[in-house]
Amino acid sequence: MAKKIISTQFAPSAIGPYSQANFANGILYISGQIPVDPASGKLVEGIVKETHQVMKNLKAVLEEAGMGFRNVVKATIYLKNMDDFAQMNEIYASYLEADSYPARETVQVSCLPKNVDIEISMIAHQD
Template identity: 60%
Template sequence: MKKIFQTVNAPAPVGPYNQAVAINGILYVSGQIAIDPKTGSFVTEDIQAETNQVMKNIKAILLEAGATFENVVKASIFLANMDDFADVNKIYATYFNKMTAPARECVEVSKLPKNVSVEISVIAHI
């Protein structure tokens, strides 16, 4: 049976989806963009700040489901500009233990919601 996870500590969904859904011990966290859940404002001063807010949003959802970044087994990173890869990777790396980091892909896309620069989704075991 699937279970829905929602927290006020991450941005509310802006469409017909949930922040996270779990089934059979696997948690699927929807793609997160850099919205500060306290203010509803976008964090866009630079790609590092934007990525950090995305990761904070993911962390809040993981915590709501009783998980941490150690539970993450797969991450998907979507960039509006692959030239931002090094800066995004620098912030992303601070949230994971290098020895137990998840599998992942990083792709450049033509456009992201609300014209943000980065969106990240994760899959975790719970």
């Protein structure tokens, strides 16, 4: 198996011993993205801004791999508060096309890195 590490300056740098994404056998595995603005290195706050930033970060990684949201087959969403689900879901959906929604689960967790409210990871398949 040939594995290629995917990295872009348009998404936040990894804050630990992991890659932004790995591409292997036509599948892109994107590490969980949190709402860090890659230009400033600062966190954005509030579930609306946080969700937009996470989706922009994911889009940047996908584009670096020559893909887009249409290629995503699986998403995992971690929320600190399930009361944010409706707002997050509306924003999340705005980045996707209805005919290519990925499989997904959303779970509430007690804490996320840097105490953010949301983290999303994705798996995408090359056409």
